[in-house]
Amino acid sequence: MNLFNKIFTSLYILTLFFLLSCSNNSMATKKNSNITISSNMIKRLEVNEFNQLTDLENYSKALKGSNDPYFGTLQRKKLINLLSDPEFQTHGSKITIRQLLSFDYLRFGEYEKSIELLEEALTIESANVAETSYLLELLEDLSITYIKSAELINQSDKSSKLVCTLPISNQRGYSNNEYTYSAINYLNKWLEIEPNNIKARWLLNIAHMTLGNYPDSIDDKLLIEVNNKSNLNLEKFSDISSEVGIIDINLSGGSIIDDFDNDGYFDIVTSTWNPDESLIFYHNKGNGIFAKLTLDANLDDQLGGLNINHADFNNDGLIDIFVMRGGWMRNNGQMRVSLLKNMGNNIFNDVTKESKLNFPSYPSQNSAWGDYDNDGDLDLYACNESEPDDDFDTTSFKYPSQLFQNNGDETFTDISGKANVKNFGYCKGSSWGDYDNDGDLDLYISNFASENRLYKNNGNGTFTDIAKDLKIQHPISSFTTWFWDYNNDGWLDIFVAGYGSDVKDVASSYLGIEHNGTSMKLYKNDQSGGFIDITENANLNNIHLTMAANYGDFNNDGWLDIYLGTGYPSYDVITPNIAYLNNQGNDFIDVTFELGLGQLHKGHGISFGDIDRDGDQDIFTQIGGFYPGDGFYNFLYKNHHKENNWISIKLQGSNSNSQGIGTRIKVITLTKNNTLEEIYSTVSSGGSFGSSTFEQHIGIGSSKEIKEIHINWPASSKLQIFKNVPINRSILIEEDRQDYTIRDIKPINTPN
Numbered sequence: 001m002n003l004f005n006k007i008f009t010s011l012y013i014l015t016l017f018f019l020l021s022c023s024n025n026s027m028a029t030k031k032n033s034n035i036t037i038s039s040n041m042i043k044r045l046e047v048n049e050f051n052q053l054t055d056l057e058n059y060s061k062a063l064k065g066s067n068d069p070y071f072g073t074l075q076r077k078k079l080i081n082l083l084s085d086p087e088f089q090t091h092g093s094k095i096t097i098r099q100l101l102s103f104d105y106l107r108f109g110e111y112e113k114s115i116e117l118l119e120e121a122l123t124i125e126s127a128n129v130a131e132t133s134y135l136l137e138l139l140e141d142l143s144i145t146y147i148k149s150a151e152l153i154n155q156s157d158k159s160s161k162l163v164c165t166l167p168i169s170n171q172r173g174y175s176n177n178e179y180t181y182s183a184i185n186y187l188n189k190w191l192e193i194e195p196n197n198i199k200a201r202w203l204l205n206i207a208h209m210t211l212g213n214y215p216d217s218i219d220d221k222l223l224i225e226v227n228n229k230s231n232l233n234l235e236k237f238s239d240i241s242s243e244v245g246i247i248d249i250n251l252s253g254g255s256i257i258d259d260f261d262n263d264g265y266f267d268i269v270t271s272t273w274n275p276d277e278s279l280i281f282y283h284n285k286g287n288g289i290f291a292k293l294t295l296d297a298n299l300d301d302q303l304g305g306l307n308i309n310h311a312d313f314n315n316d317g318l319i320d321i322f323v324m325r326g327g328w329m330r331n332n333g334q335m336r337v338s339l340l341k342n343m344g345n346n347i348f349n350d351v352t353k354e355s356k357l358n359f360p361s362y363p364s365q366n367s368a369w370g371d372y373d374n375d376g377d378l379d380l381y382a383c384n385e386s387e388p389d390d391d392f393d394t395t396s397f398k399y400p401s402q403l404f405q406n407n408g409d410e411t412f413t414d415i416s417g418k419a420n421v422k423n424f425g426y427c428k429g430s431s432w433g434d435y436d437n438d439g440d441l442d443l444y445i446s447n448f449a450s451e452n453r454l455y456k457n458n459g460n461g462t463f464t465d466i467a468k469d470l471k472i473q474h475p476i477s478s479f480t481t482w483f484w485d486y487n488n489d490g491w492l493d494i495f496v497a498g499y500g501s502d503v504k505d506v507a508s509s510y511l512g513i514e515h516n517g518t519s520m521k522l523y524k525n526d527q528s529g530g531f532i533d534i535t536e537n538a539n540l541n542n543i544h545l546t547m548a549a550n551y552g553d554f555n556n557d558g559w560l561d562i563y564l565g566t567g568y569p570s571y572d573v574i575t576p577n578i579a580y581l582n583n584q585g586n587d588f589i590d591v592t593f594e595l596g597l598g599q600l601h602k603g604h605g606i607s608f609g610d611i612d613r614d615g616d617q618d619i620f621t622q623i624g625g626f627y628p629g630d631g632f633y634n635f636l637y638k639n640h641h642k643e644n645n646w647i648s649i650k651l652q653g654s655n656s657n658s659q660g661i662g663t664r665i666k667v668i669t670l671t672k673n674n675t676l677e678e679i680y681s682t683v684s685s686g687g688s689f690g691s692s693t694f695e696q697h698i699g700i701g702s703s704k705e706i707k708e709i710h711i712n713w714p715a716s717s718k719l720q721i722f723k724n725v726p727i728n729r730s731i732l733i734e735e736d737r738q739d740y741t742i743r744d745i746k747p748i749n750t751p752n
Contacts, residue, residue, distance in 0.1 A: 056303040059335055060275035068332060070569075070626055071275060076104045095121050095134045099141060106571070109629025111149035118142050139190040143203055144572045146183035150174055150210065151601075152629070155249075165239070165599050174210050183207050191222065199572065202507035206574050206600070224510055226576070226598075230589050234555065234581075236596040237619065237637035243751035245290040248280055249631040251624040252547075254307035255605030256691040260319050261346050264730075264745040266609045266693055269321060270622050270634060271305035278302050279323065283346055284611065288750045297346050302338055307605065309691045311369035311378050313355075314410050315658045318342035319694075327365025327385060328626075331397050336361040337382070341410075356411050362399040366688050370432030370441045371657055372457060376715040377406040378657050381443060383427035383688075401427050401445070421463050425450045428499070429688035432662065433483025433492045436529055439717060441662060446481040446496050446688070454494075472531050475499075477518045480549045480689040485680040486560055487585030490666070491525035492682065497546035497564065503573045506566075509543035517543030539587045544578050548689035552608030552617045554595065556644035556699030558669075558679040559584055563619060565603025565689070569626035577603040577621065599623065601632045606690035610648065610697055612748040615728055616641045617697050622690070638750060644702060648730040649709070650695040650743065651683060656715035656735055659683065659694040666710040669703035677703065700727065709733075709740075 066072045079101040082088050088097060102117035122138045154174045174180060187204045191197060205224045208214040215223050241247070246268070253272040260267050265284040281297040282290040294300050305323040313320050321340040326333025339355050340348040352358045357380075366383035373379065382402040400422035404412035416422045421443065429446030435454070436442070443463065445453040451473035455463035467473040472494060481496040498518035505517030519541040523531035535541050548565035555561075559582035566575045576598035580588040592598045597619070605622035612618065616639040623632045647667060651660030665681040681698050685691035700706065706727055711720040713735050722740050725731065732741040 056275070056301070056335075060303055063275050063332070066332075068329075070107075071628065076101065079104060091124070091128050092134075094124050095138070098124075099137070102141065102145065106145055106148060107627045107629055109152055111145065111152050111629075114145050115142075115149060118145055136190065136193060139186050139193075140200075140572075142186040143183050143190060143200070146179045146186065147203060147207055147210075147574070148571045148630075150177070150179035150183065153179060155632070165596060177211055180207050180211055195221075198504040198507045198511075202503055203572065203574070209600075224507055226510055227593050230581075230591055230594060232581070232589070232591060232594060234591055234594045235640040235642075236594070237639055238596065238752060239635050240638045240751045241634060241636040244288060244636065245292065246282055246634060246636055248292075249624070249633055250274070250277070250280075250622060251628070251631050252602060252604045252626055253305060253622050253624060254309070254324075254690060255607045255620050255622040255634075256308055256310045256321065256685075257607040257609035257611070257620055258310055258319050258691070258693045259695070260342060261344075262317070264743065265613065265748070266611055267346075268607075268611075268620055268636070269308060269310075270605065271302075271308045271323060272624065272631075273304055273306040273325075273327075273626070274628065274631075275304040277304075279305060279308070279321075281346065284748075286746075286748060288612075288748050293346055298348050299340070302340065302350070304335065305338070306365040307367075307689055309367060309369065309685055311380075311661065311685075312342075312658045313339065313369070313378055313380075313406065314341070315377055315653075316342075317652075317658050318344060319659070321348060322367060322369075322380070324364045324367055324382075326361070326363035329363055330385075330387070331363075333363025333385070334361045335363070337364065337367075351410065354410065356413070357404065362402075364427075366427060366429055368430040368432050368443070368688065369661060369685075370443075371406075371662055371714055372403075372432065372441045372443070373405070373461065374440060374715045375406075375408070376653075376655055376657060377408050378661060379406050380404040380412060381421070381430050381432070383423075383430040383445065385426050386424045387426055387449075398424060400424055401430075415461070419461060419463055420465075421455050423447070423453060425453070428479045429481035429496065431482045431688055432684070433494075433682065434662070434664075435483065435492045435494070435525060437491065439714075441714075444481055444483065444494055444496070446478040448477055448479065448499060451476065452478060452481075452496060470530050471533070472521075472523050475518045475521055478521075479546055480687050482551065482684075482687045483682070484551055484560055485682065486522070486582060487524065488558070488678060488680050489525075489527070489585075490678070490680055491527050493525045494521075494523040494531065495549075495551070495562070496521045496523075497549050498543070499547070500543070500545050501568045501570070501573070503545075503568075503575060505543045506545060506575045515543060519543060520546065537587065539589070540580065542578075542590075545573060545575055546578075547602070548604045548606050548622075548687070550606040550608055550687035550690045550692055552619070552686070552692065553697065553699040554579070554581060554591070554617070554639070555641045556616055556646045557582075557584075557701045558644075558677070558699045562588065563597065563606055563608075563621075565599075565606050565621055567602035567604075567625070569630075571625075571627075571630070573602075574600055576600055597637065599635060601625070602630065604689065606687065608686065608692040608697075609695075610693075611636065612638065612750045613730075613745050614747045615646050638752070640752070645700045645704070645727045646698060647700060647706060647709075647725065647727060648695055648697045649681075650730065650732045651711070652732060652734040653713065653715070654734070654736040655718070656713045660713070660735075661685075661694065662714040664710075664712040665696060665698070666708075666712075667698055667700065667706060668708040668710075669700045670705040670707055671701070671703050676707065677701075695730070703727075 098121040106114040250272040256269040268282040323338040326335040362384040425447030443455040454467040479499040483492040505515040508515035562580040564578040602625040619637040730743040
């Protein structure tokens with residue numbers, strides 16, 4: 001079958017039955033630009049399907065009854081009918097239909113039927129001596145399908161979680177390894193034809209890792225070395241989620257760690273973008289166990305939600321939850337957000353309509369809370385998704401991002417136009433921070449496929465985008481972002497993660513060869529109103545397909561570290577989450593494998609918090625893919641570092657917002673060399689995909705004494721100075737009091 005006939009057959013099938021929307025994976029996407037145009041033309045017929053749906057349950061039903069590429073169910077019936085249709089019995093159509101139908105089964109986790117169809121297709125291809133134009137596609141499809149099937153068949157064994165975390169011990173591997181060996185067989189056949197194929201090499205290495213025989217069983221010419229060692233003698237984190245009662249499997253979603261009932265212990269909330277599943281509320285009982293209180297918390301009807309964050313929007317001292325929906329779904333993503341008011345006793349009420357946040361519904365997966373006008377209550381920036389116009393794309397959509405001003409009466413007013421912050425980009429991250437130390441919050445926006453923005457707060461209710469002037473508009477393909485003071489100089493710097501879709505770029509980055517990937521960016525504040533791009537000097541120019549990220553202090557040394565959650569919807573993207581240790585503000589060191597944090601599945605919401613109250617920050621990471629069959633267990637990583645000292649500071653605002661968001665903290669310590677050292681922290685939930693505790697856990701390294709703590713409140717501009725504060729304790733600082741309170745919170749015995 002020649003190329004023209006192959007394209008024509010694919011176009012005809014896709015045009016008639018909307019089949020291209022089944023996947024952006026290699027098994028369902030023919031990489032011809034004409035086919036892409038046809039898919040977009042087809043999509044135009046579907047754009048109004050969900051526009052007016054705001055009820056979550058009805059949205060879920062409509063989504064499943066559609067051709068949605070993730071959750072839709074109409075594709076399968078059409079494909080099954082085509083198998084016996086006499087008009088589609090050419091060699092090319094027989095192969096293509098089976099490829100597409102195979103992926104549809106795998107999309108929902110039905111791996112045996114998926115494998116059967118691909119094996120049939122390979123038999124048909126092999127029997128056609130005159131033409132083998134589909135052989136490489138099928139070898140790739142079979143390799144990926146067998147790797148995913150091996151994971152699914154071993155998923156019921158919770159110990160298989162460890163098989164998905166690098167480095168993998170040679171003594172550990174999947175208990176059922178038949179499908180993995182099948183994958184290796186097809187990968188080797190693929191590499192016989194294309195010995196330099198980077199993706200095939202990467203997947204071969206991954207397959208051997210899951211068998212527990214990496215790197216010993218891999219030919220040196222095919223080996224990709226990923227176990228970088230820094231020899232820092234760090235304590236490994238350990239996953240304790242199953243032991244403490246966190247055993248749910250989710251698709252991609254967000255996470256929060258914080259104390260929702262003010263009992264001193266941090267709870268966990270997760271979301272999943274699966275429109276059939278709700279938020280999950282894990283209550284920390286203070287005894288080493290989390291109780292799943294989703295139903296009791298009135299959250300069982302809060303379906304879907306690709307991301308969540310938290311804030312006390314009404315200053316009643318109770319932390320509320322905000323849910324974002326519709327991200328990546330284009331016009332089909334016009335799904336309402338939820339503002340969930342904490343009523344006390346771990347009960348939440350949906351007050352979206354009452355707060356005037358319910359309409360219009362725009363696709364979104366990010367937002368940021370901050371008091372931009374310093375009136376003492378928190379305003380909300382909703383980071384919505386717009387796609388730029390394209391000559392060939394007639395379904396481009398324009399949804400403005402929105403700035404909601406808090407009216408102080410539990411309602412909000414959209415002032416986006418007046419404030420000049422509509423953005424009109426494919427917004428994937430947002431963060432508030434006072435980068436110029438002028439006393440009001442500025443806003444950094446990370447856009448996917450267009451330039452990023454820095455909205456400077458003009459102090460009069462308006463903002464001006466100065467990102468291009470300051471040369472901080474890159475990377476063009478970016479995701480999660482935040483303000484932080486990575487070098488402890490008292491000025492906020494900017495981190496923004498690069499994003500891509502190709503596992504080849506990740507593998508090429510490990511090999512040190514040329515690639516087309518997008519690296520992250522670290523912009524250092526020059527203390528004069530500008531920034532310096534120090535990404536390369538900071539050793540952060542490697543390629544990681546970062547979807548989520550957050551920062552915290554792995555080892556209590558007072559320097560903020562980075563943890564990246566990586567992935568992409570397609571099944572062939574299997575890459576480890578990445579941990580970078582801050583080397584005293586000079587550069588960053590990859591310590592993924594020393595810390596045991598190289599999770600291979602899709603990494604999403606990442607949150608830091610001292611779950612067991614033993615004096616170091618633990619990490620929760622929400623794990624899961626985009627397709628219904630690509631769910632996975634979440635991880636709660638226990639931190640075992642005990643060497644350095646710390647202080648934990650909970651704020652209670654009166655003139656400022658109750659949690660002290662935006663408050664600047666300076667801790668001055670006396671080091672063991674009898675020198676003074678300054679450590680800075682700004683109260684926030686951290687990164688823009690995953691939310692950490694508002695209580696600030698600040699490592700002080702080997703210092704034995706805290707000389708002073710400076711608290712600079714945002715609304716009142718009040719400066720408090722506390723002297724001779726004890727170390728290794730949690731304290732409460734209130735805006736309207738002149739002394740601090742030591743909090744008596746007992747550590748929890750958790751499994752190791």
